[in-house]
Amino acid sequence: NAGVTQTPKFQVLKTGQSMTLQCAQDMNHEYMSWYRQDPGMGLRLIHYSVGAGITDQGEVPNGYNVSRSTTEDFPLRLLSAAPSQTSVYFCASSYMGLAAIPSYNEQFFGPGTRLTVL
């Protein structure tokens, strides 16, 4: 299994540009999520999905869109990049579990995408 994969690994954008960060997993996990990691702050949840066709906002969703058309893929779209979105982005996945609370289950992280917005 490849686990959780993310592309690209590095990206530089200009303010106002749009782009999509790709995330895929081959473990048939129902739950997928996007986090951003900034210096001095813990990982913060941007958006999450509990299955194909179902997405919801996390704690820092502004400026980002997601969709989940398949179980495997969960792309994150930056609509109009801003310098405040300079960060490292991690995609993660896990099983929902019997209690349907994925945060009680092991989390699998992708390698991250380092994004710089000029």
Place this chain on the structure above:
Amino acid sequence: KNEVEQSPQNLTAQEGEFITINCSYSVGISALHWLQQHPGGGIVSLFMLSSGKKKHGRLIATINIQEKHSSLHITASHPRDSAVYICAAPSGGTSYGKLTFGQGTILTVHP
């Protein structure tokens, strides 16, 4: 006050030393994750525990649910243990148990 607090923020040790990293959380769910982030940036799950103690090789994690406190211990530390260690607690509510992360403890082990 952060919902998940780790201490210390930075830790330097000599090879072979016993290391303890602490995590206190105020969110209301009775479980905790320990994660390891390598210098290259990748994050891996070490433990998820809801009671007692878990051991994997030289790593031991303990949790006290009543006190909302967990510790990660590394015995016979090695330079390859140098990494950022992150604890995360599931919060309550309806958001499928959102994880709240600590800021991480930067561990450096010198030979």
